[in-house]
Amino acid sequence: MSYFHHMLRILSFDEAVYREVISHDKRSLFYTLVNVAFFGIFYGLSALYFTRFLTDSSGSPVVVPAAMRFTLLLMGMSIAFLIHGGMALFSWGFCRGFGGSTLFLPIYLALGMAWIAFWPLAPFLAALQVKQTGNVFLPTLAAAAAFALAVVFRALKSASGLSTLRMLLTLVVIIVYICCFLYLWVG
Numbered sequence: 304m305s306y307f308h309h310m311l312r313i314l315s316f317d318e319a320v321y322r323e324v325i326s327h328d329k330r331s332l333f334y335t336l337v338n339v340a341f342f343g344i345f346y347g348l349s350a351l352y353f354t355r356f357l358t359d360s361s362g363s364p365v366v367v368p369a370a371m372r373f374t375l376l377l378m379g380m381s382i383a384f385l386i387h388g389g390m391a392l393f394s395w396g397f398c399r400g401f402g403g404s405t406l407f408l409p410i411y412l413a414l415g416m417a418w419i420a421f422w423p424l425a426p427f428l429a430a431l432q433v434k435q436t437g438n439v440f441l442p443t444l445a446a447a448a449a450f451a452l453a454v455v456f457r458a459l460k461s462a463s464g465l466s467t468l469r470m471l472l473t474l475v476v477i478i479v480y481i482c483c484f485l486y487l488w489v490g
Contacts, residue, residue: 306334306337309324309330309334310338313417314419314420316453316454317457318457319461320416321412321416321417321458321462322462325412325413325462331415331416334415335412335414335415335418336415338415338416338417338419339383339387340383341419342383342418342421342422342425343380343381343383343384344380345379345425346379346383346428346429347375347379347380348376349425349430350379350432351367351372351375352429353430353432354367354372354375387414387418388411390414390477391410393477393480394410394459394477395407398410398462398465398470399463401465401469401470401472401473403463403464403470403473404462404463410459413461414455414458416458417455417458419454420450420454421451423447424444424451427444452474456471
């Protein structure tokens with residue numbers, strides 16, 4: 304089976320694909336690398352696009368030099384891997400705490416495979432950072448985030464071996480914890 308076939312199964316909420324790819328194929332690390340890297344590229348390109356809306360204190364547009372553009376693209380990729388790694392650690396800790404698998408790598412790889420669902424969120428994140436939001440921004444962002452969350456739920460449930468109820472409780476705790484962490488970090 305190919306990458307595209309596996310990703311379509313992931314996006315159609317097929318839980319079995321995670322165990323199949325992680326245990327039988329050695330492609331799960333490649334899928335994780337591709338999905339997280341492309342999220343980073345989409346985020347970096349979106350950030351480059353939205354730099355045109357930045358202004359300095361006098362109100363004139365900010366000119367971003369070519370070297371800084373390349374740096375923004377590379378930072379997008381590094382941020383993507385940092386977010387993925389952090390979310391995998393939080394997910395592993397909480398899944399383990401609720402009685403799930405004690406292995407980290409299946410959680411990391413399943414989350415990385417499910418990261419394709421986050422691709423549509425990259426432009427929204429960049430737009431939110433420069434405050435370029437419109438009337439349909441929040442509903443579209445909410446729909447894309449809900450879809451990504453549903454895909455991640457299936458991935459973590461498959462990798463951790465938790466029941467639906469325990470995984471739901473775990474996901475609620477993960478979301479609350481990450482929101483509190485971001486509030487303290489950003490706010």
